[in-house]
Amino acid sequence: MASFESIKKVGVIGAGTMGRGIVMNFVNAGYPVTWLDVNGEMLEKGLVDIASVYKRSVAQERFDDAEAQARLGRITTTQDYADLQDMDLVVEAVYENMDLKKKIFAELDKAVKASSILATNTSYLDIDEIASATGRPTQVLGLHFFSPAHIMKLLEVVRGKATAQDVMDACLAVGKKIGKQAVLAGNCHGFIGNRMLEKYSRQSREVVLEGSTPWEVDQALQGFGMAMGPYRMYDVVGIDLGWRSRQLAGIGRGEPIVWLDNKLCEMERFGQKSGHGFYKYEPGSRQAIHDPETDMLAREVAEEAGYTQRDVGAEEIVRRCILALVNEGARILDEGFAESAEDIDRVYLYGYGFPAERGGPMSYADSLGLDVVLEQIRELEASQGEFWKPAAGLVKRAEAGERFTKG
Numbered sequence: 017m018a019s020f021e022s023i024k025k026v027g028v029i030g031a032g033t034m035g036r037g038i039v040m041n042f043v044n045a046g047y048p049v050t051w052l053d054v055n056g057e058m059l060e061k062g063l064v065d066i067a068s069v070y071k072r073s074v075a076q077e078r079f080d081d082a083e084a085q086a087r088l089g090r091i092t093t094t095q096d097y098a099d100l101q102d103m104d105l106v107v108e109a110v111y112e113n114m115d116l117k118k119k120i121f122a123e124l125d126k127a128v129k130a131s132s133i134l135a136t137n138t139s140y141l142d143i144d145e146i147a148s149a150t151g152r153p154t155q156v157l158g159l160h161f162f163s164p165a166h167i168m169k170l171l172e173v174v175r176g177k178a179t180a181q182d183v184m185d186a187c188l189a190v191g192k193k194i195g196k197q198a199v200l201a202g203n204c205h206g207f208i209g210n211r212m213l214e215k216y217s218r219q220s221r222e223v224v225l226e227g228s229t230p231w232e233v234d235q236a237l238q239g240f241g242m243a244m245g246p247y248r249m250y251d252v253v254g255i256d257l258g259w260r261s262r263q264l265a266g267i268g269r270g271e272p273i274v275w276l277d278n279k280l281c282e283m284e285r286f287g288q289k290s291g292h293g294f295y296k297y298e299p300g301s302r303q304a305i306h307d308p309e310t311d312m313l314a315r316e317v318a319e320e321a322g323y324t325q326r327d328v329g330a331e332e333i334v335r336r337c338i339l340a341l342v343n344e345g346a347r348i349l350d351e352g353f354a355e356s357a358e359d360i361d362r363v364y365l366y367g368y369g370f371p372a373e374r375g376g377p378m379s380y381a382d383s384l385g386l387d388v389v390l391e392q393i394r395e396l397e398a399s400q401g402e403f404w405k406p407a408a409g410l411v412k413r414a415e416a417g418e419r420f421t422k423g
Contacts, residue, residue: 050092139160155183258277
């Protein structure tokens with residue numbers, strides 16, 4: 017039976033950015049880690065990168081050189097699955113490709129002892145389908161770390177339909193030991209955080225088609241208290257990721273909400289990494305500089321998509337983006353993919369930069385009054401249609417004068 021105490025040795029698969037961050041989480045908390053990648057050069061580069069992170073920490077006097085060496089000393093690298101044989105927990109952190117993940121899990125299932133827990137760091141792929149590649153679905157789950165994984169506090173622990181309770185409990189406890197806010201999530205597309213983010217992002221793009229600009233959207237949401245506006249976030253993540261996946265899926269153009277992204281990518285403006293995305297960046301700087309050309313391109317795209325431009329104020333931008341989060345959060349609760357409204361709030365506070373003083377999207381809705389929230393969502397439904405159909409649980413609570421949170 018899996019327990020927190022039984023997890024002593026950890027394996028990590030994948031030496032990309034996420035893999036490196038995940039390795040640091042575990043060695044920082046005292047776990048010995050066996051780190052596997054089929055590409056030996058990637059592993060060497062990963063070790064160099066981790067060493068330089070620790071060197072910076074020593075320079076900032078967070079800990080001394082002896083501690084840095086002790087942490088590095090807990091990492092063993094390998095290109096051979098057989099070396100993971102006696103791991104108690106293995107976390108796979110390769111890129112988002114279902115076939116590749118299933119191939120790795122089938123390989124792990126053969127190589128690793130029967131009692132081992134196998135976890136995937138996917139951000140939206142189906143945990144049950146990944147588990148189906150193994151003979152131990154009860155011991156498979158998602159451990160969704162957020163980037164940069166050694167800094168971000170949130171960990172979504174995602175249960176598959178077969179995941180055993182003791183496996184979930186052990187992983188929630190390990191999450192706590194490595195300093196995370198570990199939240200249990202159900203296995204739906206995007207889990208809790210990204211499923212809600214998709215609705216928020218859609219509204220952030222719709223308001224631009226209707227007459228706002230990326231700059232105004234970010235100003236409004238940062239004014240509300242978000243750590244970073246959505247367009248700054250798209251620049252940080254890389255605008256080309258969605259663009260390339262649309263091309264691969266054969267839907268290159270997509271719907272009008274992504275036409276501005278497409279246009280920027282065709283101009284090789286991929287975001288922060290290329291020095292120009294929705295914003296401009298000086299060489300070596302991450303400071304986002306307002307680019308009036310982006311506003312002009314946004315106008316052109318909206319015109320081409322047949323939108324009549326109007327003045328969209330900051331209040332409307334905030335209302336639509338934040339209420340989109342609340343309504344989807346209510347649906348997630350209705351469907352049982354989150355244990356509580358408080359858990360949803362923790363996801364948004366620790367993973368998505370929601371303003372702490374507002375307590376998370378569900379607490380914020382409570383502070384407005386759910387009757388007010390429902391009224392505003394119904395007004396949006398009347399003017400904007402199906403997207404704004406209020407969640408059943410929201411309607412029920414609002415009509416009964418209840419709240420989402422227990423506060």
